[in-house]
Amino acid sequence: MLGKRIAKLRRNKNLTQEELAKELDITRSSLSQYEVNKRQPDYDTLKKIAKYFNVSIDYLLTGNEFTNSPDEMWKEFLDPKTQIFFKDLQDAPEEKIEELIRFWEFIQERDKDK
Template identity: 50%
Template sequence: MLGDRLRELRESRKLTQDQLAEVLGISRGTYAHYEINKRKPDYDMLIKIADYYNVSTDYLLRGVDQKEQDNSLTEEAKKILNDPKTFIAARDGEVTDEIVQAALEIIVEQLKEGRKKKSD
């Protein structure tokens, strides 16, 4: 949960709640409530926290870094391109729009590389 990630990030920097609250411009009590999931930061505060730790808001909210998510989609897309029937059957016919989009991006990149090689 968000509070757990906030605590882990703070502790990894060896900061106290007081120190971090001061950096963020809020009271220690407000910040403490974020860590115990009693309160949720508003959007502006969430962005401020993400910027401070140099992580994405996705990571704070869902524990997923955008790069990791993109890599996962790319791997799923590669499976479609290598063997679409087996891949779709393994997923019970469910292929998300995101996976299809990632597959299309791979195809476009391959086409660009092929054109570049031909022109060299």
């Protein structure tokens, strides 16, 4: 999980939460909540963490060291408005997802003429 990866990276550099929080310009409390997965960092903070530890956002979020998706993709995915949509979609049955795709295609087709 994201929090465990952040904590591991921090410990590997022998940093306290206070020291890392200062480097990232966030509160120690926020960092602590990230590490125990009570909160998720926003895109900008995630980017700071990735840059500080010289890892990709992909690694922080997925644990996969060998992929490197464009940061813009993560920016869109982590947008609070988009997150609500994707969070609900994760648990949706396949037929609901297919219905949603058809509905979205309908909206796109309808808006072509505008």
